[in-house]
Amino acid sequence: MQKSRRHFIKSVSMLAATTAMPISAFSFGSKNKLKVALVGTGIRGTSFWGKRLNKNYSKILEFVGLSDINPGRLEYGRKYIGVNCPTFTDFDKMINETKPDLLIVTTKDSTHHEFIIKGLDMGCDVLTEKPLTIDETKAQEIIDAERRSKKNLIVGFNYRWSPYVTKVKELLQNNEIGELRSVDFHWYLNTYHGASYFRRWHGLRQEGGTLWVHKATHHFDLLNWWINSDPSEVFAYGDLEFYGENGPFRGDKCRTCEHKNKCEFYSDITKSKRLMDLYVKNEKYDGYIRDNCLFREEINIYDKMSAQVKYKNNVVLNYSLTTYSPYEGWKVALNGTKGRIEAWLDIPYFTNQSIDQAEKHINEMDQTGKEESEFEPIILHHLWKDFKSVKVPVEKSGHGGGDKRLQDKIFLHKNEEDPYGRAAGLRDGVMSILIGIAARKSIESGDPIKIAELTTMEPRVKRI
Numbered sequence: 188m189q190k191s192r193r194h195f196i197k198s199v200s201m202l203a204a205t206t207a208m209p210i211s212a213f214s215f216g217s218k219n220k221l222k223v224a225l226v227g228t229g230i231r232g233t234s235f236w237g238k239r240l241n242k243n244y245s246k247i248l249e250f251v252g253l254s255d256i257n258p259g260r261l262e263y264g265r266k267y268i269g270v271n272c273p274t275f276t277d278f279d280k281m282i283n284e285t286k287p288d289l290l291i292v293t294t295k296d297s298t299h300h301e302f303i304i305k306g307l308d309m310g311c312d313v314l315t316e317k318p319l320t321i322d323e324t325k326a327q328e329i330i331d332a333e334r335r336s337k338k339n340l341i342v343g344f345n346y347r348w349s350p351y352v353t354k355v356k357e358l359l360q361n362n363e364i365g366e367l368r369s370v371d372f373h374w375y376l377n378t379y380h381g382a383s384y385f386r387r388w389h390g391l392r393q394e395g396g397t398l399w400v401h402k403a404t405h406h407f408d409l410l411n412w413w414i415n416s417d418p419s420e421v422f423a424y425g426d427l428e429f430y431g432e433n434g435p436f437r438g439d440k441c442r443t444c445e446h447k448n449k450c451e452f453y454s455d456i457t458k459s460k461r462l463m464d465l466y467v468k469n470e471k472y473d474g475y476i477r478d479n480c481l482f483r484e485e486i487n488i489y490d491k492m493s494a495q496v497k498y499k500n501n502v503v504l505n506y507s508l509t510t511y512s513p514y515e516g517w518k519v520a521l522n523g524t525k526g527r528i529e530a531w532l533d534i535p536y537f538t539n540q541s542i543d544q545a546e547k548h549i550n551e552m553d554q555t556g557k558e559e560s561e562f563e564p565i566i567l568h569h570l571w572k573d574f575k576s577v578k579v580p581v582e583k584s585g586h587g588g589g590d591k592r593l594q595d596k597i598f599l600h601k602n603e604e605d606p607y608g609r610a611a612g613l614r615d616g617v618m619s620i621l622i623g624i625a626a627r628k629s630i631e632s633g634d635p636i637k638i639a640e641l642t643t644m645e646p647r648v649k650r651i
């Protein structure tokens with residue numbers, strides 16, 4: 188049975204407006220456990236959506252199936268997650284045989300749409316990792332699938348859930364700086380984490396949609412949520428000038444490279460048991476090389492990116508993404524009619540603590556639940572007055588504490604109020620990738636691109 192358009196609009200606006208994470212098939216507190224299946228047993232699937240879920244929520248959910256095209260990674264993943272459920276290299280077989288309530292999609296980006304659409308059509312609620320997908324055609328297919336399905340789609344936007352960025356939302360929501368008019372947002376990836384994207388499938392636009400989509404979807408989602416409006420037009424510049432064919436030399440892969448002694452990007456994968464078990468030992472099945480040369484000639488994504496985005500509420504955004512910065516961190520400034528907010532994290536010159544750039548991303552991905560809390564400032568500056576420094580507790584592991592709060596919301600506090608509207612669904616997933624997709628198109632054409640022309644999802648003046 189087809190969902191009516193009215194029903195669709197209601198369910199989508201409910202997603203944005205309310206705080207409930209819509210896992211429709213499951214009644215919390217009942218004796219039955221939520222049946223969960225996962226496709227994509229790579230690093231994110233096995234750690235955050237696998238092992239962490241099994242460890243922390245096994246009273247209310249159980250894994251009924253795992254799927255991946257790589258049988259070796261699949262078997263390793265099952266053991267690493269710590270479950271005994273069946274494994275499948277055939278996705279359809281998994282869904283038909285295990286009939287999950289919830290499907291979690293953690294495959295590479297270019298395949299998300301395939302599993303989201305099949306999952307919805309086969310009667311599952313679907314939770315997908317970001318980005319929703321990598322181009323506007325696949326985005327439209329997902330929009331159509333959600334419209335015809337009676338099930339729900341959640342996009343795992345974890346950044347929104349970190350206390351630091353939530354504080355920025357709270358200040359904006361409390362009208363501290365009046366009507367928001369413009370935003371500057373700059374994100375700097377360092378030569379460890381930034382470089383890592385060029386080592387594997389993320390370096391190919393047909394696999395990750397370029398970092399405009401793969402990485403910047405996080406940033407555009409935060410911005411859309413803070414600005415509380417949808418993007419309407421995008422103009423962008425971008426280039427590949429540092430990695431890929433620009434490198435001074437290139438080799439096969441780090442492990443066997445003849446240039447390892449002189450390459451500053453040399454990374455020894457053999458030192459990590461986890462990466463060896465997950466990737467290297469399973470190369471024989473699919474040829475997926477985790478420590479590829481980042482100077483490969485096939486790399487076809489941008490390594491510097493800059494865009495201007497106009498929102499439906501007339502806010503203008505200046506955005507940039509750098510992939511070879513000496514440090515990793517970010518800065519935002521939000522200008523309103525009554526004042527300005529400035530926020531940043533991990534800028535080495537603004538902190539008394541030393542930051543290990545090589546370890547930074549590993550700590551960020553850490554899911555062991557280490558609670559190292561510290562305070563970081565947000566500057567609130569009202570017109571004609573002196574500035575105030577608002578101290579916010581921050582956590583470094585699990586994406587600034589966002590990872591665990593996202594999962595707690597989905598699995599433990601489904602019906603609790605969330606005054607900041609952090610739960611993300613189809614609309615958030617679509618709008619955040621459309622900015623990056625429009626940026627790519629703008630670079631290719633030299634013209635500004637209208638978001639409304641990309642899919643049937645109309646940008647709104649007010650998100651909620």
Ligand SMILES: NC(=O)c1ccc[n+]([C@@H]2O[C@H](COP(=O)([O-])OP(=O)(O)OC[C@H]3O[C@@H](n4cnc5c(N)ncnc54)[C@H](O)[C@@H]3O)[C@@H](O)[C@H]2O)c1
Pocket residue numbers: 226227228229230231232254255256257260293294295296298316317318343345401586
């Ligand atoms: N929210 C976050 O902060 C965050 C962090 C890391 C990764 N991610 C997302 O998680 C997803 C997975 O990332 P990763 O780093 O684990 O990648 P990965 O390469 O380690 O894992 C991807 C897995 O998908 C499998 N796969 C690829 N194509 C498939 C297909 N057609 N059918 C079945 N399996 C297939 C691969 O074999 C691999 O095991 C990506 O979409 C990424 O954007 C999100």
